[in-house]
Amino acid sequence: MKQILGILKTLNLSGLAGPVLIILILAMMVLPLPPLVLDAFFTFNIAMSIIVLLVGINTRHPLEFSAFPAVLLVTTLLRLSLNVASSRVILMEGHTGPDAAGKVIESFAHFLIGENVAIGIIVFIILTIINFMVITKGAGRIAEVSARFTLDAMPGKQMAIDADLNAGLIGEDEARKRRQMITEEANFFGAMDGASKFVRGDAMAGIMIIVINIVGGLIVGMAQHDLPAGEAARTYTLLTIGDGLVAQIPALIISTAAGIVVARVGTDKDLSEQFLGQLFANPQVLYITAAVIGLIGLIPNMPHIAFLTIAASLAALAWWQEKRGRETAQAELAGAGAGVLPGAPMPEQPAAEVSWNDVQSVDMLGLEVGYRLIPLVDRDQDGELLRRIRGIRKKIAQEVGFLVPPVHIRDNLEIRPNAYRILLKGVEIGNGDAYAGQFLAINPGQVDGEVPGTPTTDPTFGLPALWIAADRREEAQSLGYTVVDASTVVATHISNLLQTHAAELLGREEVQALIEHQAKESPKLIEDLVPKVVPVGTLQKVLQQLLVDGVGIRDFRTILETLADHVPVTQDIDELTSAVRTALSRAIVQQLFPGENELPLMTLDPQLEGILMQAVQSKAGGGLEPGLAENLLANAVRETEAVEAQGINPVLLTPPALRALIARFMRRALPQLRVISHNEIPDSKTIRIIAVIGGGKG
Structure with a gap:
C-alpha cells in the first residue's frame, strides 16, 4: 500500500486529468453504460455547463478564460458521447419502460412533454433552433469578426507598445508582457472562431440523433419486441425527447457562455457590474422609460397593474440614482475645496499672526x-x-x-x-x-x-x-x-x-546632488576639482548649455576633467562648452547617427560662412544684416524640411567659432535642427554633404 501511495505521489495527477477525461469520453461511445452511470454523467454534464456559464459571466477580459475553446471542444465531445451511449440504451432497453435509460432522462422527458408528445417535440425543436440559429451563429460571427480585427490591429498595437517603451512609460518586461497578450488575444479569437463550428455541428447532430432514435425505436419496438404502434411511438418518443433535452439544455448554456465571452469588451468590471453601471445609471433614460411605460399602462384594456408598477419602479430608481449622483458630486467638491461647499459660509476662526508659513513656495x-x-x-x-x-x-x-x-x-x-x-x-x-x-x-x-x-x-x-x-x-x-x-x-x-x-530644471541643488553622486564613485576627482578648480556656478552654466543643445550629461566625469583643463585658461561659458562638446564628440555623434560611419550633414554656403565669421570676429560685435538673417532662416527651414522628408535627422555642420551663434539663431524657429562643429566629428567617421544653406533669396 505504501508503495502504491509513493507511486501516486510521484505522478502528476493534475497533468493526467485531461488525458483520462478524454479517454473516458471516447470510451462511452464504444462501451455500454448502465442507467445509473448515465445518470451520473448527465448530471456532471449539466453541472459542467453551469460552471462554464458562471466563469464566462464573471470574466473581465476574454483572455482570463483562454482555455474556453478547448473547454468548448471537450464539452461538445462529452455531450455527443452521452448521446451515443444513451441511444444505445434506449434502442436496447426502451421496451421495458420510460426509466430504461435512467431517471434523469425520464424526469426531463416528463417535465417537458407531460401527457402531450406533440407539444414536447415542438418545444424541443424550438430550443434547438434557438441554440443553432441565434446563439451559436451569433457567437461564431462575433468570434470571426473579432479574430479578423485583432489580426488587422496587431501592427498598430505593436507600434503603440514600442512608442510607450521608447517614451519610458513602460519597461522591457511590461512591453514583452503586452506583446504576448496581443499574440494570445489573436490566437484566442482564432480558436474561438473554429471552436464555434463544433457547437453548430453539435446542434445539427442532436436533431439527427432524435430522428434516428424515434424511427429506430419504432422499428425495434414493433419488429423485435411486438409492441403496438401507439405504445412504441409514445415510449421511444418520450425517451428520445428526454435524452435530447438533457443534452440540449447544457448545449444551450455553453453556447450562451461562448456568446458572453466573445462579446465582452475588455474592462475592469464583470458582466453584472457593466449591466448595472451602463443600463440603469442614467436617471434621464429611466425617467423617459417610466413615462412611456406609464402611458401604455393607461391605455384601455391594457394590464394596468403590471405596466404602472414597472413605471413606478423605474421612476423610483431614477430618483434614487439622481439623488446619489448629487451627493457624490457634492462630496467631490467638498474634498476639492478643503471641506467647504461652494456658496457655503466660511466658519469663523480666530485671527492668527502672519508668519513665513503663509508664504507658499513655488513648485x-x-x-x-x-x-x-x-x-x-x-x-x-x-x-x-x-x-x-x-x-x-x-x-x-x-x-x-x-x-x-x-x-x-x-x-x-x-x-x-x-x-x-x-x-x-x-x-x-x-x-x-x-x-x-x-x-x-x-x-x-x-x-x-x-x-x-x-x-x-x-x-x-x-x-x-x-x-x-x-x-x-x-x-x-x-x-x-x-x-x-x-x-x-x-x-x-x-x-x-x-x-x-x-536646462531650467538643473538648479544648484541638482548640480550638488550630481557632485555628491559622482563623489561616491570618484571621491579623489571631486575632492581635487570641485570647487577648488571648477566653481560650482561655472559647472552649472556649462551643464545647462549642454542640455539646451540637447546633449546629455551622463558622462559627468569627462565633463569635470575637461573643465579642469580649460577653466584656468578661460572663463567664457561658450568656449568651455565647446571644449566639453569636443570631448563628448563620440557620444554626440552616436546620439545623432547611431551605428552610422558616414554622416549625412548639412553645411553653410562658403560665402555665407565668410560673412558670418567676419561678424563674429568684429570687435564692434557687429550683427547680421536683417535681410541676410531673414534669408538665412528661410533657406534653413526649406532645406531642413527637405532633409526630414528623406527620413534623415537634420544636422548642420559649422566651423567651431560659429556653432554657438548658429545654434542660438536657429533654436527658436527650428528646434529639431542640431548644430555641430568640425571639432565634434570623430576621426573614425566620414561626412557626406546632403544640403547647402545659403544667405541669398531662395
Whole structure:
C-alpha cells in the first residue's frame, strides 16, 4: 500500500486529468453504460455547463478564460458521447419502460412533454433552433469578426507598445508582457472562431440523433419486441425527447457562455457590474422609460397593474440614482475645496499672526487637472498617470543624466473639467484636454479610413487626432491610427516638455546632488576639482548649455576633467562648452547617427560662412544684416524640411567659432535642427554633404 501511495505521489495527477477525461469520453461511445452511470454523467454534464456559464459571466477580459475553446471542444465531445451511449440504451432497453435509460432522462422527458408528445417535440425543436440559429451563429460571427480585427490591429498595437517603451512609460518586461497578450488575444479569437463550428455541428447532430432514435425505436419496438404502434411511438418518443433535452439544455448554456465571452469588451468590471453601471445609471433614460411605460399602462384594456408598477419602479430608481449622483458630486467638491461647499459660509476662526508659513513656495514642476481627470491621478483609484510620471522621471534620468524634481499634482476647479496644465516654477508651459475612459486616435498621415470621434489635435506633436470611445479602439488601430489612452496623452506631453526644459530644471541643488553622486564613485576627482578648480556656478552654466543643445550629461566625469583643463585658461561659458562638446564628440555623434560611419550633414554656403565669421570676429560685435538673417532662416527651414522628408535627422555642420551663434539663431524657429562643429566629428567617421544653406533669396 505504501508503495502504491509513493507511486501516486510521484505522478502528476493534475497533468493526467485531461488525458483520462478524454479517454473516458471516447470510451462511452464504444462501451455500454448502465442507467445509473448515465445518470451520473448527465448530471456532471449539466453541472459542467453551469460552471462554464458562471466563469464566462464573471470574466473581465476574454483572455482570463483562454482555455474556453478547448473547454468548448471537450464539452461538445462529452455531450455527443452521452448521446451515443444513451441511444444505445434506449434502442436496447426502451421496451421495458420510460426509466430504461435512467431517471434523469425520464424526469426531463416528463417535465417537458407531460401527457402531450406533440407539444414536447415542438418545444424541443424550438430550443434547438434557438441554440443553432441565434446563439451559436451569433457567437461564431462575433468570434470571426473579432479574430479578423485583432489580426488587422496587431501592427498598430505593436507600434503603440514600442512608442510607450521608447517614451519610458513602460519597461522591457511590461512591453514583452503586452506583446504576448496581443499574440494570445489573436490566437484566442482564432480558436474561438473554429471552436464555434463544433457547437453548430453539435446542434445539427442532436436533431439527427432524435430522428434516428424515434424511427429506430419504432422499428425495434414493433419488429423485435411486438409492441403496438401507439405504445412504441409514445415510449421511444418520450425517451428520445428526454435524452435530447438533457443534452440540449447544457448545449444551450455553453453556447450562451461562448456568446458572453466573445462579446465582452475588455474592462475592469464583470458582466453584472457593466449591466448595472451602463443600463440603469442614467436617471434621464429611466425617467423617459417610466413615462412611456406609464402611458401604455393607461391605455384601455391594457394590464394596468403590471405596466404602472414597472413605471413606478423605474421612476423610483431614477430618483434614487439622481439623488446619489448629487451627493457624490457634492462630496467631490467638498474634498476639492478643503471641506467647504461652494456658496457655503466660511466658519469663523480666530485671527492668527502672519508668519513665513503663509508664504507658499513655488513648485519646480506642477500638474493641474480638472475634476474629471482626478481619477487619473488619485492613488485611491489606482491612478495610471502616477505610475507613468514615475516612469518618465526614470527615463529622463537615464537619458539626460540627472534626476528631475518631482511633479506636484493638484486639482484646479478654475480650469475646464477635462483640461490639464503643466507648470514650470509656477508658470504654464503646456496645456491640453484629456478624457478619462476614452482614447486618442492620432493620424500619423497614412490611415485607411475614418472612425467616429471628436476632432482635436495631439497636444504634444500637433498632429490631427480624434477622441474616440473605448469600443472603437481596435477599429482605429486596424485603420492605421496610433491609439493611446488619456494617461499616455498627458504623460507623453509631460515627457516632451521636461526634455525641452531640462536646462531650467538643473538648479544648484541638482548640480550638488550630481557632485555628491559622482563623489561616491570618484571621491579623489571631486575632492581635487570641485570647487577648488571648477566653481560650482561655472559647472552649472556649462551643464545647462549642454542640455539646451540637447546633449546629455551622463558622462559627468569627462565633463569635470575637461573643465579642469580649460577653466584656468578661460572663463567664457561658450568656449568651455565647446571644449566639453569636443570631448563628448563620440557620444554626440552616436546620439545623432547611431551605428552610422558616414554622416549625412548639412553645411553653410562658403560665402555665407565668410560673412558670418567676419561678424563674429568684429570687435564692434557687429550683427547680421536683417535681410541676410531673414534669408538665412528661410533657406534653413526649406532645406531642413527637405532633409526630414528623406527620413534623415537634420544636422548642420559649422566651423567651431560659429556653432554657438548658429545654434542660438536657429533654436527658436527650428528646434529639431542640431548644430555641430568640425571639432565634434570623430576621426573614425566620414561626412557626406546632403544640403547647402545659403544667405541669398531662395
